[in-house]
Amino acid sequence: MSDDYRAVNRALWDERAPVHAASPDYAVAQFVADPHHLSQVVTFDLPLLGPVEGLRGVHLQCHIGTDTVSLARLGARMTGLDFSAAALAEGRRLAEAAHADVDFVESDVYGAIDVLPQGEFDLVFTGIGALCWLPDIRRWAAVVATLLRPGGRLFIREGHPVLWSLAEPRDDGVLAIDHAYFEQPEPLVWDEPGTYVETEAQLHITLSHEWNHGLGEVVSALLAEGLQITGLVEHDSIPWDGLPGMMARVAAGEWRLADRPERLPHSYTLQAVKG
Numbered sequence: 001m002s003d004d005y006r007a008v009n010r011a012l013w014d015e016r017a018p019v020h021a022a023s024p025d026y027a028v029a030q031f032v033a034d035p036h037h038l039s040q041v042v043t044f045d046l047p048l049l050g051p052v053e054g055l056r057g058v059h060l061q062c063h064i065g066t067d068t069v070s071l072a073r074l075g076a077r078m079t080g081l082d083f084s085a086a087a088l089a090e091g092r093r094l095a096e097a098a099h100a101d102v103d104f105v106e107s108d109v110y111g112a113i114d115v116l117p118q119g120e121f122d123l124v125f126t127g128i129g130a131l132c133w134l135p136d137i138r139r140w141a142a143v144v145a146t147l148l149r150p151g152g153r154l155f156i157r158e159g160h161p162v163l164w165s166l167a168e169p170r171d172d173g174v175l176a177i178d179h180a181y182f183e184q185p186e187p188l189v190w191d192e193p194g195t196y197v198e199t200e201a202q203l204h205i206t207l208s209h210e211w212n213h214g215l216g217e218v219v220s221a222l223l224a225e226g227l228q229i230t231g232l233v234e235h236d237s238i239p240w241d242g243l244p245g246m247m248a249r250v251a252a253g254e255w256r257l258a259d260r261p262e263r264l265p266h267s268y269t270l271q272a273v274k275g
């Protein structure tokens with residue numbers, strides 16, 4: 001596996017980070033206006049996440065830091081890690097404006113154990129469009145296990161691999177599998193304009209390299225690292241319009257298939273504890 005995917009994907013994210021920070025969908029202004037504002041993602045997570053006050057947490061692939069700052073507002077001591085310098089610049093700006101004490105660290109996920117303390121985190125938090133950028137789920141699980149202290153917990157809510165294996169939305173409403181469900185050595189190469197937030201911005205970088213990881217592959221990778229699975233919940237909603245034209249916005253920033261959403265696992269929350 002060549003490392004070219006990193007340069008390709010980093011360019012994509014560097015261009016999108018300021019656009020996302022300016023979009024109403026990430027609600028950056030609300031963090032500044034309301035000291036109690038939390039991201040819709042973390043608000044959704046709260047019932048399964050539980051209290052995080054006092055926990056030392058790291059948010060892998062933290063993007064522009066809206067979820068990282070939300071966890072800090074709930075009392076966790078947060079570090080956000082991402083490989084996009086532009087995303088981290090937005091995160092630092094947000095944390096300062098929101099009076100949140102968050103450290104932001106620039107690194108590839110696979111390099112996290114070289115730039116962060118090993119075995120000291122109570123909480124590794126990640127997801128919502130994170131795993132699809134990583135070619136090897138076992139390597140990711142090893143990073144998570146190395147960062148956690150014994151008894152520390154992984155919390156991930158992520159897009160469901162079944163959703164990511166679907167064909168482009170069809171006029172007849174049929175959900176058809178068209179892409180790999182299982183992790184493949186070669187990436188899915190996309191060349192698409194636009195992004196998942198509301199914006200008028202013209203984006204010029206359109207190429208990305210992505211991978212799917214089956215649910216069993218994610219669970220098995222964590223088990224192989226000695227983590228104990230403590231929760232796995234599949235949801236019938238997702239916090240972005242995953243199938244444009246087929247989904248409707250529902251409560252709390254979530255999207256769901258408009259027609260018979262019970263056909264599709266949209267996202268999942270997986271929790272695991274290091275023994």
Ligand SMILES: C[S@@+](CC[C@H](N)C(=O)[O-])C[C@H]1O[C@@H](n2cnc3c(N)ncnc32)[C@H](O)[C@@H]1O
Binds near residue numbers: 082087107
């Ligand atoms: C969809 S965003 C993460 C979403 C986050 N949950 C949010 O909405 O704020 C994906 C993030 O992963 C980061 N990323 C992608 N590949 C990465 C890698 N190999 N190492 C570190 N960060 C990476 C990107 O820079 C981007 O900020």
